[in-house]
Amino acid sequence: MSPATEIQILAAVVAVACALPGVFLILRRMALMSDAISHAILFGIVIGFLVVKDLASPVILIAAAATGVLTVTLTELLRRTGRVAEDTSIGLVFPVLFSIGVILISQKAGDVHLDTDAVLLGEIAFAPLDRLEWAGRDLGPRSLWVVGIIGVINLIFILLFYKELKLTSFDPALAASLGFSPIVMHYALMSLTSITAVGAFDAVGSILVVALMVAPPATAYLLTDRLSVMIWLSCAIAIVGAVAGYWLARWLDASVAGCMATMAGALFGLGFLCAPRRGLLALAARRAKQKTSFAVTALTIHLSQHEGTEREVVECRRDHLGEHLGWDKPFADRVLQTAIRTGAVELDNGLMQLTDRGRALARTAFAR
């Protein structure tokens, strides 16, 4: 495989691995814990590295994941004191751990093979250089294996505990009363988020992990009401964003990770505008349609009031609408056209006549 293909595959796998826990994070309104965890794990990564002196060691993964859980626990403890609100407790904990991490990196710049650029941007472009070999055979980039395994763990966890996750996410009180512990699920999910953040950290850096965890599930959330669909959609959107991000980076000659986050955001923007039922355009179209349909009903009522009376000749002329109902000409024309098209009104020498259907419409509107 060419390095370009490998980078794209890695980008897609990272994005999917992040999107999987992300779905549950946003459903549980804990999206900001991904922000806190992804910052705080830097502390664990640096400490782990200072101990084992090898960035590829699994010890680092474990140390970092433990820091993630530590962050969650500290935040929770701080909140429980009742002295600060929940978001303040998040905002107090992770900057400390992140700061210690950054200071350690800067201090040990000589012997840590990490720099602050790598922390923020990741090194996905260099990932194909670090290869995993086994019995003399080249098995592909090491980080692809790491992230791939983490992604599979996430997937297995979700498949195994789908019911529990669903229940604790949507109705924690019911889950507790049925004997599923929301707290166990909470910490399990937080551990997965931590491991995933560590795995993705190498590739895309600490802050952009948040984009990959939050943006694709948020986009999927606009498109569906079903949890299972949301999970698959998130993965699909994550892959599209990752690959598109890679090509944007090629085109701009800029950071791949940054472009992946940019594309993830762009896809959300697209969903926000164009989602079939919840998008802004769909909302605007629905409002316009409702407005017209309401106006058609008003028109049939107006006509039925004057039907067969002396003033029919005056009231039911089409140019009278502006005067009587206060509609401007283009809107009146549009309403009339809709009314004729739906068969509620007929035009007879410039005089509007109700059809049976129109009469029925007016009657039911009145009856309500």
Place this chain on the structure above:
Amino acid sequence: MDGEVFTRIFTDYTLRTVALGTAALGFVSGALGSFAVLRKQALLGDATSHAALPGIAVAFLLTGSKAPLVLVLGAALAGWLGTLAIMTIVGLSRVKYDTALGMILSVFFGVGLVLLTFIQRRPDATQAGLDTYLFGQAATLLDRDVKTIAGLGAIALLAMALLWKELKLLSFDPDFGATLGFPMRGLDIILTSLIVIAIVIGLQAVGVVLMSAMVVAPAAAARQWTDKLGIMVPLAGVFGALSGVTGAVISSSATRMPTGPVIVLCVSAVAVASLLLAPNRGLFPQWLRSRRQRHAVRKEAVLSDLRALEEQHAGEAPGHSAAVLRMMAPNPAGVSPRLQELSDRGWVAKTGSDEWTITEEGLRALEAQLGSGGDER
């Protein structure tokens, strides 16, 4: 740190500039951050500061200038747009606040990084210095930067002072404010804009990644010391200013010490100390208080147990073994120290090796404590 560094603030021109700049930005972000924390929008500052990054890059790309005012205006515009985007997403879709916040924060930051790497790879690489905006470098503060920080900060603080009553209302009871006819939405936008200013003036020294801590931590610390907004805001300002100066001085006098993280550690230390030690809300004073209370209750219980024994054994020789009292107490280990304290006061008297009796004085004290009708037996 040795004290010499701090005296150098008054003699070393560069250090004085740095100290002035960080003090000013710390004060402004601390003071305005109080409102963010009280309105439970502590993390909005995190989003705003990350979102400011593309603004800095675009301002540089468009003007080619690194003048502080230009970059700060770019940052403010982008930070403000990010905040607006969060409000729009939450208002017009079913995406929740935390999701919108996390997404805008990271996506804007991603766009900013793209622009930064894009600028770096341009042939006329005059960008050097833009990446100090990531983690902050107080040592790069020049005279003109400090003037920008102080000028914009003063404007923000002045606006806060002029709108004090309205902002107070907005923070504590916006519904009531609306019924009084105040334009709450407009005030919300004004306050958000003031917080955006407070954040962007700190970006050069503290960095976009950690500036949120300067909004949250001083305010969270000040909150522990007082229940009055009029005290909390200036106190948070002072905490912010002190941490800013301390952090900047430590960072400029050591090698390879990024300023932002050092300042954040200082301000977090203040927050932790306040959480633990503040007289009323602090955890340690509270623990002491509840311990004292527990002891008082137990002391009373021992005294009342002793009286009950005396009544049951009326006419016998006075004095009851502490072992019996221990059996009557919910916490046997606490009985002996309590008896000792009671005897120090003269409320009980020792009659044997470990036998005790209640004194007249003790009976009176018990009556007084339980109140006239408070005798439960």
